[in-house]
Each structure stands twice: as C-alpha cells, then as structure tokens.
Amino acid sequence: MTIERTFSIIKPDATNRNITGAVNAVIEKAGLRIVAQKRVLWSREQAEKFYEEHAQRSFYGELCDFMTSAPIVCQVLEGENAIAKYREVMGATDPAEAAEGTIRKLFALSKGENSVHGSDSPTSAQREIALNFSDSEIVG
Ligand code: DAT
Ligand code: MG
DSSP: OOEEEEEEEEOHHHHHTTOHHHHHHHHHHTTOEEEEEEEEOOOHHHHHHHTGGGTTSTTHHHHHHHHTSSOEEEEEEEEETHHHHHHHHHOOSSGGGOOTTSHHHHHOOSSSSOSEEEOSSHHHHHHHHHHHOOGGGOOO
8 A cells, every 4th residue: 555645736727627527526525635735826937947848749829828818726635646647637638538528528519728737757756846836735
C-alpha cells in the first residue's frame, strides 16, 4: 500500500460554471482526500511555467490563455496510489474518449476546456505541488 499525493486543478471552465463542489464530490467518492485547496487566479508567468513541458506544442498559447482566463482551484489529493487513481478518475484528455463516470466525461466541454488537471507521474506531482503550495498549506 502506497499513500501518495498528487496535484489537481479544477480549471476555469468548471469554476465559471460553479461546479467545483460537483467535481470535489467525484474526487471524494473515489476515496481521495483533499489535503490542500485554494482558489487562485494564475498570472501568465505561472501558467507558462507550470505547462513548460508543452511549450513547443501548437496548443500552448491557447492553453495558457485558458488557464489564466478565470480563477482555478488548486488542490493536493492524498490516497492509495493517488497519482494513477486520479488520472483514472479524471478520464482521458479528450472528453469524447473519456470513460463513463469520469470527471471529464461528466463535465468537460472539449479537449482544451476539460475541467481538471492531474499530475501524470511522481516526479510531476512533486514539482507541481512545490510550485503551488508551501508545506504548511498541506494538512493531511
Ligand atoms: P492531460 O491534461 O490529460 O495530462 P496533456 O498533458 O497532454 O493532457 O495536455 C495538457 C492540457 O493541454 C490538456 O489538459 C488540455 C490541453 N490540450 C492538450 N492537447 C490539446 C489539443 N490537441 N488541443 C487543445 N488543447 C489541448
Ligand atoms: Mg498532462
């Protein structure tokens, strides 16, 4: 049994539609604990830094525009195999390909406006949590 932490974002399409509670209900029903959470408006610089691995992709500009267009809810989720589990709970990047019952199937509008982010590996989780939270903000 490995208790892990992963980094999550509830994205602008979801905060705009006032469905952060509905997203959190799916997260908690899956057995993940929200051990840190804050609503913030990212600067362009924060978005570009966070998504720097995608800097050469065609959608990078659009992605950074979207992620700074409205408040987001940043979270740390804790649980058994939290990183892989949350990727499962989120569903595929494109909601058209996401499995039934996943957050993206339930709520996402498109491949870009897809309601949530979740870390894809332990290395990413560590980096993304450190970029967005201080240790004292995470209370397990
Ligand atoms: P994920 O968020 O599932 O890890 P990713 O890391 O490949 O997906 O991409 C990061 C985000 O960029 C994704 O959540 C939405 C956006 N994105 C990815 N591919 C896209 C595309 N082809 N067109 C528009 N936005 C895209
Ligand atoms: Mg990703």
